[in-house]
Amino acid sequence: MGGDLTLTSVTKRFGAFTAVDDLDLRVPEGSFFALLGPSGCGKTTTLRMVAGLDEPTTGTVLLGDTDITRLKPYKRPVNTVFQSYALFPHLTVADNVAFGLKRRGRRKIDDEVAEMLALVELQQLAKRRPGQLSGGQQQRVALARALINQPEVLLLDEPLGALDLKLRRQMQIELKRIQTEVGLTFVHVTHDQEEAMTMADTVAVMNEGRIEQLGPPEELYESPATTFVANFLGQSNLVAGSVTGTSGDLVHVEVHGARVFAGRSRSRVTEGDVWAGVRPEKVYLAGPGEEAADEVNSLRGGVVSDVSFVGVSTQYLVRMAWDQELTVFEQNTGARKRFRPGDQVDLHWRPEHTFLLDATQD
Ligand code: ATP
Numbered sequence: 001m002g003g004d005l006t007l008t009s010v011t012k013r014f015g016a017f018t019a020v021d022d023l024d025l026r027v028p029e030g031s032f033f034a035l036l037g038p039s040g041c042g043k044t045t046t047l048r049m050v051a052g053l054d055e056p057t058t059g060t061v062l063l064g065d066t067d068i069t070r071l072k073p074y075k076r077p078v079n080t081v082f083q084s085y086a087l088f089p090h091l092t093v094a095d096n097v098a099f100g101l102k103r104r105g106r107r108k109i110d111d112e113v114a115e116m117l118a119l120v121e122l123q124q125l126a127k128r129r130p131g132q133l134s135g136g137q138q139q140r141v142a143l144a145r146a147l148i149n150q151p152e153v154l155l156l157d158e159p160l161g162a163l164d165l166k167l168r169r170q171m172q173i174e175l176k177r178i179q180t181e182v183g184l185t186f187v188h189v190t191h192d193q194e195e196a197m198t199m200a201d202t203v204a205v206m207n208e209g210r211i212e213q214l215g216p217p218e219e220l221y222e223s224p225a226t227t228f229v230a231n232f233l234g235q236s237n238l239v240a241g242s243v244t245g246t247s248g249d250l251v252h253v254e255v256h257g258a259r260v261f262a263g264r265s266r267s268r269v270t271e272g273d274v275w276a277g278v279r280p281e282k283v284y285l286a287g288p289g290e291e292a293a294d295e296v297n298s299l300r301g302g303v304v305s306d307v308s309f310v311g312v313s314t315q316y317l318v319r320m321a322w323d324q325e326l327t328v329f330e331q332n333t334g335a336r337k338r339f340r341p342g343d344q345v346d347l348h349w350r351p352e353h354t355f356l357l358d359a360t361q362d
Helices: 043-051 093-103 110-119 135-147 165-182 193-199 217-222 227-232
Strands: 005-014 017-027 032-036 058-063 078-082 153-157 185-190 202-207 210-215 237-247 250-255 258-263 273-278 284-286 297-310 313-319 325-331 344-349 355-358
Touching (some): 017 043, 017 210, 032 043, 043 153, 043 185, 110 135, 110 165, 135 165, 165 185, 165 193, 185 193, 202 217, 227 237, 237 325, 250 273, 284 325, 297 325
Parallel strands (some): 032 185
Antiparallel strands (some): 005 058, 237 250, 273 355, 297 344
């Protein structure tokens, strides 16, 4: 088979409920693709249709040019790694990894098993049993066991969900390294935006059975297409406004009596009612008398309502005159003046960091 994985108009209904709704998706061969979305949005169902564990109600699943929509799971060159490792407790690590090959009657597999154990860095633990391994090590065994079958597509369903945060972060880097090394197509399901952005070349954000936006992580973060994506990927300040005109590359927006500018390339709309959005780390605070640099957007007359220290940065909540609280992250470099609750502040940021969303669609 080989080639891109393509889902076309895929719908999955369970009775009257539509779990996946007319989904179109293309996963380029050899890429690390993440399906990201909140619980119940249809990620796992999508993955199960690729694995052959669920059949689409309508639509097709292709691998390269081959239609695999109704192919039995074991006939697909696809393997899945789940959150529950489902290792055989009575077998050693090496035998767990060898299991798939042995079942297919293969002999002389020691080299392949050793190669897989080296890939996931478990050579030293080959003789142990799963009960003698940590969660992260067990997950590596599950990964090696899936990869030894040489699938063309590896599906990962919240594989790091059971690990603690630190181990999770380590395994994210590991998984990415392994994917680069083996060069297979990985489709990774997660509800953790940081995880998806750390690992994937392409992220598809799902909501209620549909894809809201698909693209490289930076693009989704810097130019979200919808308020859902803006809020699901990190934090956003979204201020209601309306477009008053354009000039050159800039769109002019009036927000609560102030004028701010947005770049056209980040603007989903260039007229009418909009949400003007800016990420908290793109905003900086200044005291009321302080002059801002030219060509910045300014919202004046805020009052700091909360300050929290978050290690590398400080998070400020700032209440605006129109009774909206905006969030600002400032790096703790020691160079900036710190503000306290009750202080009057102005918010400044560069026009190109503003994104505009259509407010009439929400
Ligand atoms: P989570 O992150 O919680 O696993 P998800 O995005 O993977 O969520 P799915 O497991 O794909 O979501 O489920 C999507 C929706 O379809 C949910 O509302 C779920 O209750 C429903 N659903 C899934 N499988 C079935 C089934 N076999 N019968 C009925 N409804 C189902």
